[in-house]
Amino acid sequence: MTDSHPSFPTRLAGHDWPELKPGWVWLCGAGPGDPGLLTLHALNALNQADVVIYDALVQQDILAWAPQARHIYAGKRGGKPSAKQRDISLQLVDLARAGHKVLRLKGGDPFVFGRGGEEAQTLVQHGVPVRIIPGISAGIGGLAYAGIPVTHRDVNQSVTFVTGHDQSGETPCSLDWQAIAKGSQVLVIYMGMKHAAQITASLLAAGRPADEPCAVVSSATTPDQKVLETTLGQMAADIEASGMEPPAILCVGRSVLMRQVLDWQGMMAGDAPRDLDPLGRGLPAEVSCPG
Numbered sequence: 431m432t433d434s435h436p437s438f439p440t441r442l443a444g445h446d447w448p449e450l451k452p453g454w455v456w457l458c459g460a461g462p463g464d465p466g467l468l469t470l471h472a473l474n475a476l477n478q479a480d481v482v483i484y485d486a487l488v489q490q491d492i493l494a495w496a497p498q499a500r501h502i503y504a505g506k507r508g509g510k511p512s513a514k515q516r517d518i519s520l521q522l523v524d525l526a527r528a529g530h531k532v533l534r535l536k537g538g539d540p541f542v543f544g545r546g547g548e549e550a551q552t553l554v555q556h557g558v559p560v561r562i563i564p565g566i567s568a569g570i571g572g573l574a575y576a577g578i579p580v581t582h583r584d585v586n587q588s589v590t591f592v593t594g595h596d597q598s599g600e601t602p603c604s605l606d607w608q609a610i611a612k613g614s615q616v617l618v619i620y621m622g623m624k625h626a627a628q629i630t631a632s633l634l635a636a637g638r639p640a641d642e643p644c645a646v647v648s649s650a651t652t653p654d655q656k657v658l659e660t661t662l663g664q665m666a667a668d669i670e671a672s673g674m675e676p677p678a679i680l681c682v683g684r685s686v687l688m689r690q691v692l693d694w695q696g697m698m699a700g701d702a703p704r705d706l707d708p709l710g711r712g713l714p715a716e717v718s719c720p721g
């Protein structure tokens with residue numbers, strides 16, 4: 431902590447927090463929504479920035495922690511066309527060159543389906559110094575808020591993160607769904623709502639079972655979070671029937687079953703765990719199953 435940003439929590443004194451200097455851009459993940467999932471580096475950045483340029487998925491509460499800064503919206507909302515990626519990157523260059531202390535805030539992790547790599551590359555190409563602050567990605571933290579461990583020893587030794595859109599906004603035909611289906615026991619699909627029917631059909635055609643457990647988690651970690659438990663065969667129809675809206679993560683795999691014992695938000699609201707041993711591994715002797 432330095433004197434230049436005294437509002438940063440004093441309990442964190444003792445660590446040498448970096449200073450956001452004029453002419454720099456810090457490219458920072460804001461996490462999936464819940465402001466409590468910001469990193470301390472993100473908070474340190476919010477304290478110091480004089481410009482925050484943020485995406486659609488960044489919660490307003492988080493921006494409120496940078497009241498001294500100008501807030502510039504660079505995303506898609508309310509049906510307006512999204513700012514062009516190249517324009518955003520060049521705007522960052524201009525802001526840095528104008529001597530601002532620029533915080534580029536993106537949902538989740540900036541390098542996970544967030545085009546953070548492209549922005550950082552453009553900045554470096556233009557000689558603008560950057561710092562990267564990782565964030566909690568929706569495909570990990572969002573599932574955790576739904577009580578779904580993204581890896582679980584009895585289920586998966588690997589996990590695949592997939593995007594359901596390509597650059598044109600269409601399903602990525604270029605993806606080898608056969609290989610993806612066979613590649614790991616758990617698939618975490620970002621931006622998959624629009625093309626859920628095509629994606630699930632491809633996975634079924636590639637041999638994933640129709641009764642495989644799946645979940646859809648929308649607006650994860652926010653007060654609007656919704657969770658749908660379904661199967662691969664039913665997922666597209668169930669999404670349609672549920673009226674769930676993006677942003678949402680689709681999860682395919684048996685780790686979804688763990689929600690029956692790990693739905694901690696449900697338990698906080700008073701629900702009993704549905705099954706203490708959803709994977710049938712056998713309970714410790716001192717535990718008896720509910721009901």
Ligand code: SAH
Nearest residue numbers: 538539542544567568620621649650677678
């Ligand atoms: N960089 C982000 C991902 C950006 S792509 C990250 O690491 O999380 C945008 C996609 O992320 C959305 O279409 C959705 O699939 C997912 N996403 C982001 N925030 C989410 C949230 N709060 N709940 C569910 N999905 C979310």
